[in-house]
Amino acid sequence: MDYFDVVDSRYSHKEKFLSDAVPLDVLEKIAKAGLAAPTGMNSQCVKLVILQNREEVEALCQVVSTDGMLTAPAAIAVLTDTEAYKDSPYNFEMEDYSAAATQMLLAATALGYSSLWLDSPYFNEKEQKEARAVLGASDKYHLRVVLPIGLPDGVGSRREKLPFKARVSYGVMGK
Amino acid sequence: MDYFDVVDSRYSHKEKFLSDAVPLDVLEKIAKAGLAAPTGMNSQCVKLVILQNREEVEALCQVVSTDGMLTAPAAIAVLTDTEAYKDSPYNFEMEDYSAAATQMLLAATALGYSSLWLDSPYFNEKEQKEARAVLGASDKYHLRVVLPIGLPDGVGSRREKLPFKARVSYGVMGK
Numbered sequence: 276m277d278y279f280d281v282v283d284s285r286y287s288h289k290e291k292f293l294s295d296a297v298p299l300d301v302l303e304k305i306a307k308a309g310l311a312a313p314t315g316m317n318s319q320c321v322k323l324v325i326l327q328n329r330e331e332v333e334a335l336c337q338v339v340s341t342d343g344m345l346t347a348p349a350a351i352a353v354l355t356d357t358e359a360y361k362d363s364p365y366n367f368e369m370e371d372y373s374a375a376a377t378q379m380l381l382a383a384t385a386l387g388y389s390s391l392w393l394d395s396p397y398f399n400e401k402e403q404k405e406a407r408a409v410l411g412a413s414d415k416y417h418l419r420v421v422l423p424i425g426l427p428d429g430v431g432s433r434r435e436k437l438p439f440k441a442r443v444s445y446g447v448m449g450k
Numbered sequence: 451m452d453y454f455d456v457v458d459s460r461y462s463h464k465e466k467f468l469s470d471a472v473p474l475d476v477l478e479k480i481a482k483a484g485l486a487a488p489t490g491m492n493s494q495c496v497k498l499v500i501l502q503n504r505e506e507v508e509a510l511c512q513v514v515s516t517d518g519m520l521t522a523p524a525a526i527a528v529l530t531d532t533e534a535y536k537d538s539p540y541n542f543e544m545e546d547y548s549a550a551a552t553q554m555l556l557a558a559t560a561l562g563y564s565s566l567w568l569d570s571p572y573f574n575e576k577e578q579k580e581a582r583a584v585l586g587a588s589d590k591y592h593l594r595v596v597l598p599i600g601l602p603d604g605v606g607s608r609r610e611k612l613p614f615k616a617r618v619s620y621g622v623m624g625k
Contacts, residue, residue: 278456278560282483282553306618308457310611312552313567317609323618331621354623365570373548377487378457378556385453392488395540411622434492436485443481444499446506447586448529 276385285381286433288389289343292425297349299327301386305424306351308382312374315367320359321375324352324410335421338405339396347423351379352406354416372419379422389427394420451560460556461608463564464518467600472524474502476561480599481526483557487549490542495534496550499527499585510596513580514571522598526554527581529591547594554597564602569595 276284302325314320326332332350344350353376355368376392383390397403397418406418444450451459477500489495501507507525519525528551530543551567558565572578572593581593619625 276453278451278453278556279479279483281453282486282557285486285488287488303614303618304454307614308454310614310617311457311460313460313462313555317611319612319617321617322623324623325618325620327620365573369544370548370567370569373545374552377549377552380488381453381553381556382457392545394545398540411619411624413623416623436492437494439478439482439485442485442494442497443478444497444586445502446499448497448499448588448591449586 281381281385285384286431288391288427288431290431291428292346292348292389292423293428294346294348295426296328297388297424301388302327302349302351302424304386305379305382309375309379312378314371315365316363318359318367318371320356320368321371322354322356322416324354326350326352332423334409335406338409339402341393341396343391343393344421344423348425350421350423352410352418353420353422354412354418356415357417358415368417376420376422383424387426388424389431390422390424392420393423397421456556456560460559461606462566463602463606464566465606466603467521467523467564467598468603469521469523470601471503472563472599476563477502477524477526477599479561480554480557484550484554487553489546490540491538493534493542493546495531495543496546497529497531497591499529501525501527507598509584510581513584514577516568516571518566518568519596519598523600525596525598527585527593528595528597529587529593531590532592533590543592551595551597558599562601563599564606565597565599567595568598572596
């Protein structure tokens with residue numbers, strides 16, 4: 276699928292998914308696109324856990340049950356290694372996982388699937404710890420976002436965007 | 451260009467650019483791809499300033515001169531509106547600009563151009579303020595990253611990546 280068509284087609288799917296399983300090679304292709312994203316100083320601090328079936332997704336729903344995960348037949352959990360930048364004056368974990376998540380959302384779209392950037396359920400320390408336990412991830416890791424993945428059950432809603440000229444300037448802001 | 455080919459082709463271009471001007475419609479297509487990225491709660495806090503020619507890029511180089519910008523014939527500056535989340539318990543500025551930058555790096559690649567995620571030159575308060583002044587951006591905005599854009603002068607180097615299995619697990623981490 277052409278890159279710009281993918282960009283135009285991507286949206287945040289907050290509605291139901293069909294129960295159809297997502298083939299492992301599809302999930303791996305999405306993961307591979309995420310890992311190809313740039314990372315600060317090539318840290319590659321982003322780690323992924325592929326949840327291949329409803330049972331594995333359900334285990335995460337037991338920690339926090341959010342609409343976006345309730346019917347998802349698969350998901351990819353995105354974690355960062357919090358020690359990756361320990362010897363650096365900078366820490367690019369936020370940028371790194373965001374770039375990876377963005378490339379995975381586009382990859383899912385390119386393959387005909389829908390997804391969603393789901394992070395706020397894991398902001399609280401309690402849910403963060405419990406979700407990490409489900410994923411078998413030590414305290415060294417931070418669960419950043421979970422991307423539910425599946426075929427959409429119907430057409431998902433799109434949020435309205437500001438016009439191009441309201442967000443783009445030429446040379447100096449406001450021009 | 452097919453999405454997965456774009457993902458495989460993108461790299462961080464740290465070498466010279468050719469002096470060829472980048473047509474405005476190319477820069478606008480890249481900007482449009484950036485603005486199509488998801489933002490937290492649809493905040494759309496990301497604003498862009500298109501620098502269309504060497505003169506405009508040079509003005510930014512007067513603030514901080516970094517290799518990636520020295521020969522760039524064009525660039526896109528990515529700012530966030532720091533007031534966008536003022537009424538929210540969350541702040542997704544980092545995620546929002548990172549997603550937009552990622553989609554623009556891919557867009558540049560899809561159109562045959564090279565680019566680079568250049569943020570550290572603007573981390574210090576002095577350079578941040580001076581760069582904002584050049585861009586005509588008030589204190590309300592934060593300059594997050596500048597993406598130099600141009601045709602690469604030769605084949606840019608690629609950083610080595612860890613193998614897929616070193617970063618991906620199935621069901622639980624490490625499996």
